[in-house]
Amino acid sequence: MSAILIIAEHDGKQLNPSTAKTVTGATGLGISQIDVVVFAADPDQVAGQAAALQGVSRVLSVAGEDFAHPLAARLAPEVKALAGDYSHILAPSTTFGKDLLPRVAALLGVNQVSDIQEVVDERTFKRPIYAGNAIVTLRVPEGIPVVATIRTASFAAAGDGGQAEVTALDAQAADPGHTRYIKTEGSDGSGPDLASAPIVVSGGRAMGSSEGFDIIYSLAARLGAAVGASRAAVDAGYVPNELQVGQTGKIIAPDLYFAVGISGAIQHLTGIKDAGTIVAINKDAEAPIFEIADLGLVGDLFELVPELEKALG
Amino acid sequence: MKILVPIKRVVDYNVRVRVKSDGSGVETEGVKMSINPFDEIALEEALRIRERGEAEEVIVASIGGTDVQQQLRTGLAMGADRAIHVETETAPQPLTVARILLKLIERESPGIVFLGKQAIDDDCNQTAQMLAALWDRPQATFASRVELADGKATVAREVDAGLETIEIELPAVMSSDLRLNEPRFVKLPDIMKAKRKPLDVIAIADLGVEQGAGFEMLAFEPPPKRGGGKVVGSVAELVDELKNRGLL
Numbered sequence: 025m026s027a028i029l030i031i032a033e034h035d036g037k038q039l040n041p042s043t044a045k046t047v048t049g050a051t052g053l054g055i056s057q058i059d060v061v062v063f064a065a066d067p068d069q070v071a072g073q074a075a076a077l078q079g080v081s082r083v084l085s086v087a088g089e090d091f092a093h094p095l096a097a098r099l100a101p102e103v104k105a106l107a108g109d110y111s112h113i114l115a116p117s118t119t120f121g122k123d124l125l126p127r128v129a130a131l132l133g134v135n136q137v138s139d140i141q142e143v144v145d146e147r148t149f150k151r152p153i154y155a156g157n158a159i160v161t162l163r164v165p166e167g168i169p170v171v172a173t174i175r176t177a178s179f180a181a182a183g184d185g186g187q188a189e190v191t192a193l194d195a196q197a198a199d200p201g202h203t204r205y206i207k208t209e210g211s212d213g214s215g216p217d218l219a220s221a222p223i224v225v226s227g228g229r230a231m232g233s234s235e236g237f238d239i240i241y242s243l244a245a246r247l248g249a250a251v252g253a254s255r256a257a258v259d260a261g262y263v264p265n266e267l268q269v270g271q272t273g274k275i276i277a278p279d280l281y282f283a284v285g286i287s288g289a290i291q292h293l294t295g296i297k298d299a300g301t302i303v304a305i306n307k308d309a310e311a312p313i314f315e316i317a318d319l320g321l322v323g324d325l326f327e328l329v330p331e332l333e334k335a336l337g
Numbered sequence: 338m339k340i341l342v343p344i345k346r347v348v349d350y351n352v353r354v355r356v357k358s359d360g361s362g363v364e365t366e367g368v369k370m371s372i373n374p375f376d377e378i379a380l381e382e383a384l385r386i387r388e389r390g391e392a393e394e395v396i397v398a399s400i401g402g403t404d405v406q407q408q409l410r411t412g413l414a415m416g417a418d419r420a421i422h423v424e425t426e427t428a429p430q431p432l433t434v435a436r437i438l439l440k441l442i443e444r445e446s447p448g449i450v451f452l453g454k455q456a457i458d459d460d461c462n463q464t465a466q467m468l469a470a471l472w473d474r475p476q477a478t479f480a481s482r483v484e485l486a487d488g489k490a491t492v493a494r495e496v497d498a499g500l501e502t503i504e505i506e507l508p509a510v511m512s513s514d515l516r517l518n519e520p521r522f523v524k525l526p527d528i529m530k531a532k533r534k535p536l537d538v539i540a541i542a543d544l545g546v547e548q549g550a551g552f553e554m555l556a557f558e559p560p561p562k563r564g565g566g567k568v569v570g571s572v573a574e575l576v577d578e579l580k581n582r583g584l585l
């Protein structure tokens with residue numbers, strides 16, 4: 025019997041949108057039983073949100089003090105304890121899923137399918153390799169569970185309107201005691217979420233300093249957009265690491281993407297190739313970003329960006 | 338303490354990889370090969386830990402055909418003390434790599450195994466986590482800063498929400514992220530010296546590793562091309578275009 029288990033990503037209060045996207049990816053498998061498991065210190069609220077997702081059959085809610093922060097070494101044995109009932113175990117391809125799921129796969133003695141971008145059938149998937157320069161179609165052999173992360177930029181979020189039942193379960197494993205969460209430092213989360221915002225404005229090395237980035241923040245605020253950055257801008261310390269877009273940062277698919285002072289290295293492009301419309305602003309007409317941009321504007325960004333903000337009224 | 342750094346030979350990150358016309362794989366014939374950039378960062382961190390006096394020995398290991406010895410020699414030239422080549426003609430998938438590395442752990446008893454967070458050819462991002470599971474030890478993936486004290490490591494990790502700090506007991510598995518450090522350049526005299534450093538070759542059969550059912554690769558294709566765009570002459574024209582497309 026085929027059945028799917030999805031590991032929910034959340035911050036203790038809110039279900040992360042990556043979970044709803046994973047549900048959509050799971051729906052494509054054509055398997056009717058889709059369960060979502062929520063591990064949390066106090067799972068009720070998040071479990072309720074998961075139960076409301078269209079397509080979810082059942083929510084398993086597992087409470088435990090040591091689930092307050094998602095530590096792979098703590099959670100992997102819990103997932104393994106549930107795995108026997110499922111043919112497919114899925115998580116989003118976010119840092120949460122990437123950290124946890126390979127640990128689960130190894131406990132189950134199988135390889136993991138990373139970053140599924142298309143489901144061909146129950147055991148056949150397409151995924152990007154070589155920074156998205158190639159797409160491989162691969163098949164998971166019969167007789168083993170499919171353990172896979174879902175590339176969230178490839179799937180829309182499942183809508184609300186579901187009414188799954190919530191079942192409380194007890195934790196099965198003990199805290200190994202060797203890993204301790206200390207803290208998370210990050211942006212205050214006030215602006216739109218980079219991973220799911222419909223409009224993103226990104227700046228590159230050309231911004232020159234954190235102050236230089238002000239015009240990016242200002243344009244983004246005018247558009248209700250999230251702010252992103254190239255690796256060069258993050259490495260230079262202009263903006264924090266969580267804003268990096270690309271192969272090793274966030275893979276995003278906004279409706280509208282502005283690449284400002286970004287050359288368009290392949291590692292950056294792989295993070296935006298599913299964007300609806302790409303606008304590039306760069307003073308070098310030969311920059312590779314123009315090869316994939318839908319709309320290009322050649323010139324000095326320090327003139328063009330403020331002018332654009334003004335033109336938006 | 339020993340630090341084991343698994344390094345993978347991959348197509349250099351500057352190469353524009355192309356899918357073979359018959360869809361059987363990607364073109365790797367005659368292209369520049371390098372140490373996976375994340376592994377170079379992991380090795381640099383291991384060397385710095387040794388140079389601070391917090392480790393005695395850094396061992397690089399690579400699994401693959403004879404040509405991985407080139408990358409092992411580069412690792413030795415960077416400053417690793419010795420190298421292990423696990424020889425196999427078939428490219429192993431992450432679980433097999435993790436099982437092989439576990440065998441090396443049994444032989445060497447390292448305090449830290451420092452991997453790259455992902456190999457830039459398969460982009461799997463799995464091996465470190467799998468190894469930590471098989472070894473039943475802590476994992477600190479996507480490391481951006483590492484501090485060692487009293488048999489523990491405090492590691493700042495690059496996560497979607499920002500920087501997460503965890504504390505783990507050693508021995509443990511770590512995987513490097515981009516901003517952990519900037520790897521040193523190899524100097525010519527170091528390349529000469531590296532030729533005399535020990536490089537052991539182990540046949541995969543001698544490790545008794547179960548290879549397991551790998552995935553079957555059915556086809557390779559280039560990514561869909563984005564349609565050609567157009568260059569507009571002014572900000573006003575850009576705004577018009579965006580409005581016409583219903584984006585503003």
Ligand SMILES: Cc1cc2nc3c(=O)[nH]c(=O)nc-3n(C[C@H](O)[C@H](O)[C@H](O)COP(=O)(O)OP(=O)(O)OC[C@H]3O[C@@H](n4cnc5c(N)ncnc54)[C@H](O)[C@@H]3O)c2cc1C
Binds near residue numbers: 288
């Ligand atoms: C393993 C690995 C992983 C990587 N992962 C990522 C990743 O996830 N994301 C990522 O972004 N990169 C990644 N990179 C780095 C990538 O290869 C590039 O180095 C990086 O994207 C370059 O950033 P940039 O475009 O801002 O800088 P540059 O390449 O320096 O480009 C700056 C651009 O700004 C333009 N410019 C300068 N001044 C002005 C001005 N006044 N007005 C207008 N335009 C101006 C220039 O013409 C140029 O095109 C990775 C690299 C490696 C090796």
Ligand SMILES: Nc1ncnc2c1ncn2[C@@H]1O[C@H](COP(=O)(O)O)[C@@H](O)[C@H]1O
Binds near residue numbers: 343345375462
């Ligand atoms: N064949 C190999 N030889 C040595 N190390 C490897 C090999 N394959 C993977 N690794 C290590 O595992 C890391 C992650 O690889 P992957 O899980 O394939 O993305 C790499 O950065 C290397 O440190």
